[in-house]
Amino acid sequence: MTTTQEPLVVVREQGTRHIPGQPDMWVFVFFESLVFTAYFCVYLYSRTQHERAFLHGQSQLLAWLGVLDTVVLLTSSWTMARCVQHARAGRYAPARRDAFLTAGLGFVFLVLKIVEWVRLIHLGHTFTSSEFFQYYFFLTAIHCVHLLIGFVVLGVLVWKLSASQEIVETCATYWHTVDFFWVLIFALLYVVR
Amino acid sequence: MMRPAILDDPKRELWLAWYATVGFYSLYTVVFFIITRTQPPGKPWYDPSQVVGWFAGRHDGLLIGFALIFVLGGLSATSLALITYSIRRMSVSRAFAYSYLILYAVAAVPGFLFICTAMTVGAMRPERSPALLQWLYDLAFLSFSGTMGVFLIGSLIWMTAILLDKNHVFPKWFGYLNLCNALTEVVVAPSWIFHEGALAWNGAIAWWINVVVFGLYTGAFIYLLRSMILREDFGTGPLPGLDSKVWRTIVPVEATV
Numbered sequence: 484m485t486t487t488q489e490p491l492v493v494v495r496e497q498g499t500r501h502i503p504g505q506p507d508m509w510v511f512v513f514f515e516s517l518v519f520t521a522y523f524c525v526y527l528y529s530r531t532q533h534e535r536a537f538l539h540g541q542s543q544l545l546a547w548l549g550v551l552d553t554v555v556l557l558t559s560s561w562t563m564a565r566c567v568q569h570a571r572a573g574r575y576a577p578a579r580r581d582a583f584l585t586a587g588l589g590f591v592f593l594v595l596k597i598v599e600w601v602r603l604i605h606l607g608h609t610f611t612s613s614e615f616f617q618y619y620f621f622l623t624a625i626h627c628v629h630l631l632i633g634f635v636v637l638g639v640l641v642w643k644l645s646a647s648q649e650i651v652e653t654c655a656t657y658w659h660t661v662d663f664f665w666v667l668i669f670a671l672l673y674v675v676r
Numbered sequence: 677m678m679r680p681a682i683l684d685d686p687k688r689e690l691w692l693a694w695y696a697t698v699g700f701y702s703l704y705t706v707v708f709f710i711i712t713r714t715q716p717p718g719k720p721w722y723d724p725s726q727v728v729g730w731f732a733g734r735h736d737g738l739l740i741g742f743a744l745i746f747v748l749g750g751l752s753a754t755s756l757a758l759i760t761y762s763i764r765r766m767s768v769s770r771a772f773a774y775s776y777l778i779l780y781a782v783a784a785v786p787g788f789l790f791i792c793t794a795m796t797v798g799a800m801r802p803e804r805s806p807a808l809l810q811w812l813y814d815l816a817f818l819s820f821s822g823t824m825g826v827f828l829i830g831s832l833i834w835m836t837a838i839l840l841d842k843n844h845v846f847p848k849w850f851g852y853l854n855l856c857n858a859l860t861e862v863v864v865a866p867s868w869i870f871h872e873g874a875l876a877w878n879g880a881i882a883w884w885i886n887v888v889v890f891g892l893y894t895g896a897f898i899y900l901l902r903s904m905i906l907r908e909d910f911g912t913g914p915l916p917g918l919d920s921k922v923w924r925t926i927v928p929v930e931a932t933v
């Protein structure tokens with residue numbers, strides 16, 4: 484992610500410090516993180532009430548598919564970070580290529596998620612079949628809605644690539660946030676026992 | 677006798693609309709949460725006899741509260757008008773303002789008026805069969821909670837206008853807050869399916885989290901509409917700044933290392 488490539492606080496030539504992108508986008512990150520934290524608290528509370536049923540539901544998921552989802556999305560964060568670095572250096576052609584790579588990896592994630600949903604539905608696990616799958620489909624679907632918005636955000640990034648570094652970083656912040664939410668969802672749904 | 681200063685204030689109509697907006701949302705909160713006690717919503721799993729008891733327990737409150745809404749609910753138009761005015765003040769196409777106005781005016785019917793009508797019918801006709809009262813109960817809460825999605829596009833229109841605007845009518849963070857609000861309106865949709873749990877119409881996700889987000893969002897836009905009126909210069913260019921730490925002027929793009 485960008486934060487692993489560059490320090491969160493970037494020091495500019497003039498010596499002024501700033502956070503990546505529009506500070507306004509960080510309001511979104513903070514607020515949406517609070518909303519997702521609330522969703523996770525509700526999930527974890529329900530899990531404590533029906534632990535055995537949730538464990539059974541989790542056992543129906545393919546852990547390797549969840550890992551693959553995570554690797555794909557984290558790779559998309561890496562390509563996004565490269566895009567930001569290229570744009571900062573004024574290398575717009577490779578930055579554009581990395582933006583398209585990011586979108587491609589996002590699309591692969593989406594396809595993997597649909598494949599997983601279809602598999603589960605064929606096994607009889609639907610939105611209404613059990614409490615675990617109610618949360619599973621809710622959390623993965625609301626994350627996918629964020630991802631779909633991410634494609635629009637990537638479109639804005641490509642459009643404004645050479646015009647505004649601030650917008651490039653703002654779009655990257657959004658994409659990394661969506662990835663961050665997925666890592667938490669993956670941990671809660673696939674890993675926590 | 678001295679003439680009151682407000683009468684000569686060119687912003688008097690805007691202030692009138694703003695105070696009417698504050699009045700409407702205050703009325704809305706008092707009526708739904710205190711007088712009628714229709715919020716938090718009733719239990720979605722109630723059987724017909726329990727629904728009859730629910731209506732009986734709130735009979736007077738439903739009649740008084742929704743009578744107030746039928747008389748004064750039109751004040752909501754001032755809120756819509758002020759928001760439409762704010763979008764007209766932006767540097768974006770007027771199509772944004774008109775789309776927002778039409779969409780919210782239409783969405784208020786299922787999202788706001790249906791519950792008032794259905795609950796009043798239930799309170800006024802207690803002798804009807806319990807099955808019919810249960811039908812009204814379901815109609816009221818499902819239309820109120822389940823149709824939040826119709827407001828979604830309105831939030832996205834406002835968000836897009838704010839993000840494209842060059843007149844600095846609203847800070848960009850409020851544009852993004854519109855997106856947060858729109859995304860929580862999406863999660864109310866499953867209340868059509870579930871009778872209990874976090875996604876039912878009274879559930880932790882579909883109601884409690886949603887209402888907290890909506891409350892913060894509403895508070896933010898009422899405050900920002902006030903800021904807009906204070907800064908209004910009746911021109912067409914960027915609005916002048918406000919001496920407030922909350923307000924962030926747009927930082928020009930700078931080259932980074």
